[in-house]
Amino acid sequence: MPSLEDEFFPSTPGKKDRAHTINRQFHRCFASTSTMFLWALFLIALTASYLSFQSLVHSGSRYFTASWGGIQWEKQVRTSAQIRRSGGMSVLVTGGAGFVGTHVSLALKKRGDGVVGLDNFNNYYDPSLKKARKALLNNHGIFVVEGDINDARLLAKLFDIVAFTHVMHLAAQAGVRYAMENPHSYVHSNIAGLVSLLEACKSANPQPAVVWASSSSVYGLNEKVPFSESDRTDQPASLYAATKKAGEEITHTYNHIYGLSITGLRFFTVYGPWGRPDMAYFFFTRNILQGKPITVYRGKNRVDLARDFTYIDDIVKGCLGSLDTAGKSTGSRGKKHGPAPYRIFNLGNTSPVTVPALVGILERNLKMKAKKNIIDMPGNGDVPFTHANISSARRELGYKPTTDLQTGLKKFVRWYLSYYGYNHVQGKAVN
Numbered sequence: 001m002p003s004l005e006d007e008f009f010p011s012t013p014g015k016k017d018r019a020h021t022i023n024r025q026f027h028r029c030f031a032s033t034s035t036m037f038l039w040a041l042f043l044i045a046l047t048a049s050y051l052s053f054q055s056l057v058h059s060g061s062r063y064f065t066a067s068w069g070g071i072q073w074e075k076q077v078r079t080s081a082q083i084r085r086s087g088g089m090s091v092l093v094t095g096g097a098g099f100v101g102t103h104v105s106l107a108l109k110k111r112g113d114g115v116v117g118l119d120n121f122n123n124y125y126d127p128s129l130k131k132a133r134k135a136l137l138n139n140h141g142i143f144v145v146e147g148d149i150n151d152a153r154l155l156a157k158l159f160d161i162v163a164f165t166h167v168m169h170l171a172a173q174a175g176v177r178y179a180m181e182n183p184h185s186y187v188h189s190n191i192a193g194l195v196s197l198l199e200a201c202k203s204a205n206p207q208p209a210v211v212w213a214s215s216s217s218v219y220g221l222n223e224k225v226p227f228s229e230s231d232r233t234d235q236p237a238s239l240y241a242a243t244k245k246a247g248e249e250i251t252h253t254y255n256h257i258y259g260l261s262i263t264g265l266r267f268f269t270v271y272g273p274w275g276r277p278d279m280a281y282f283f284f285t286r287n288i289l290q291g292k293p294i295t296v297y298r299g300k301n302r303v304d305l306a307r308d309f310t311y312i313d314d315i316v317k318g319c320l321g322s323l324d325t326a327g328k329s330t331g332s333r334g335k336k337h338g339p340a341p342y343r344i345f346n347l348g349n350t351s352p353v354t355v356p357a358l359v360g361i362l363e364r365n366l367k368m369k370a371k372k373n374i375i376d377m378p379g380n381g382d383v384p385f386t387h388a389n390i391s392s393a394r395r396e397l398g399y400k401p402t403t404d405l406q407t408g409l410k411k412f413v414r415w416y417l418s419y420y421g422y423n424h425v426q427g428k429a430v431n
C-alpha cells in the first residue's frame with residue numbers, strides 16, 4: 001500500500017507507475033466512499049434524533065411520544081373521515097378513546113358521519129380500558145390517532161388531510177379531587193391543550209364548528225337551584241372547575257376574534273357502560289364486588305351529598321344535537337368575516353340523587369352489601385350538590401333525558417360484569 005509520503009512524492013519523479021496509480025485511485029475511491037457512507041449514517045442519526053425530539057417537544061408530555069405519520073396512517077385517517085350520508089359531517093373527536101368520546105364517535109359513525117378520534121392514551125386511569133375502547137371503535141371503522149392535543153404539528157397535519165366540518169373536543173384532564181395531586185396536568189390539557197386545539201381550528205380552512213365539554217363544576221359554590229346557564233360561575237371550588245371555567249372564557253375569545261362557532265356543554269356527572277374508573281359509581285361497584293370498603297362523603301350538618309347523575313345515551317343525544325345545530329364558523333385563514341354563534345348549555349338529568357341512594361341501587365343490582373365508611377366531606381374541591389336546569393338545551397337542541405339512575409346503573413352493572421367478570425382481576429383494576 002502506498003504510504004502517505006508516496007501520495008505526495010511519487011517513487012519515480014515525472015513517471016507514473018500504473019499499478020501504483022490504480023492502487024492509489026482505489027484507495028482514494030474507497031476512502032471517499034467510506035467517508036460518504038459515514039457522513040450519510042451521521043446525517044440519518046441526526047435527523048432521527050431531531051424528529052423524535054420534536055415529537056416529544058410538541059406532544060408537551062413527559063409520558064407520551066408521538067407515533068403518527070406515513071402513507072398508511074394518512075390513508076387510515078382519510079378512510080375514517082369519509083362521510084356516508086347526504087348532508088353529513090366529518091368530525092374530529094378529541095378524547096376519542098375516552099368514555100364520552102367513544103359513545104359519541106359510535107353514534108356519529110352509525111348515522112353515516114365521518115369520524116376521526118384523537119387520544120393520548122395517558123395513564124390517568126387504566127390505559128387498557130382506553131385500548132379496549134379503541135378496538136371497539138376500530139371494529140366500527142373508526143380510526144383513533146394516538147397523539148396529544150398539544151402537538152401543533154399533528155393537528156395541522158390532520159386538518160391538512162381532512163377538511164373537518166366539526167370538532168367535538170372531549171380531551172381533558174378530568175376528575176375533581178385529583179387536581180390537588182397533579183395540578184399541572186389540568187393546565188397542560190384543559191388550558192394549554194385547549195389553546196393549541198383552537199389555534200389549529202382558527203387556522204384551518206374551512207374553519208370547523210367547535211363543540212366542547214365544559215362541566216357542571218363551573219357552578220362551584222352557587223347555591224341557587226336548579227343551576228341555569230345565566231347563574232354566576234365565578235366561585236369555582238376546585239382547580240378542575242377553574243380550568244373548565246377558563247375554557248369557557250378562552251373559547252369566547254376565539255369566537256370573538258376569529259369567528260369560530262363555539263358550543264360549550266356543561267356535563268353533569270356522566271355515567272354508564274365503558275365509563276371512567278376514577279368516578280365514584282365505578283369504583284364503588286368494584287369495591288363492593290371485592291368486599292372492600294367504600295368511603296361515602298357527607299355534607300355539612302350531616303346532609304347527604306347529591307348529584308344530577310346523567311346517563312351516557314342522553315349525553316350523546318345532547319352532543320349530536322349540538323353538532324347538528326352548531327352554525328358555521330365565519331373565519332378563514334385566521335380572519336373573522338362576521339359574527340359566529342357562541343353557546344353554552346347544561347346537559348344534566350334534572351333529578352338529583354344522593355350518594356347513599358346511589359350506593360343502595362348498586363347493592364341491589366350487585367346483590368351484595370357495601371361496607372360503608374361515612375365521613376365528613378374533606379375540603380378537596382367537592383361541591384355538596386348539583387342540579388341542572390335544561391330548558392335552554394331542550395329548546396335549542398331538542399335535548400330530553402330519558403334514563404333515570406336505576407335504569408342507567410342497571411345497564412352499567414351489566415356491562416361491568418361482562419367486561420371484568422365477578423372476580424375483577426388486579427391487572428385491570430385501578431385506584
Ligand SMILES: O=C(O)[C@H]1O[C@H](OP(=O)(O)OP(=O)(O)OC[C@H]2O[C@@H](n3ccc(=O)[nH]c3=O)[C@H](O)[C@@H]2O)[C@H](O)[C@@H](O)[C@@H]1O
Nearest residue numbers: 174175176215216217267268269279280295296297305382
Ligand atoms: O359533573 C361534573 O362536572 C363532573 O362530574 C364528575 O365529578 P363528581 O360529580 O365529583 O363525580 P364523582 O367523582 O363520581 O363523585 C360523585 C359523588 O360521590 C362522592 N364521592 C366520591 C368519591 C368517594 O370516595 N366518595 C364519595 O362519596 C362525591 O363527593 C360526589 O358527591 C366528574 O368526575 C367530573 O369529571 C365532571 O366534570
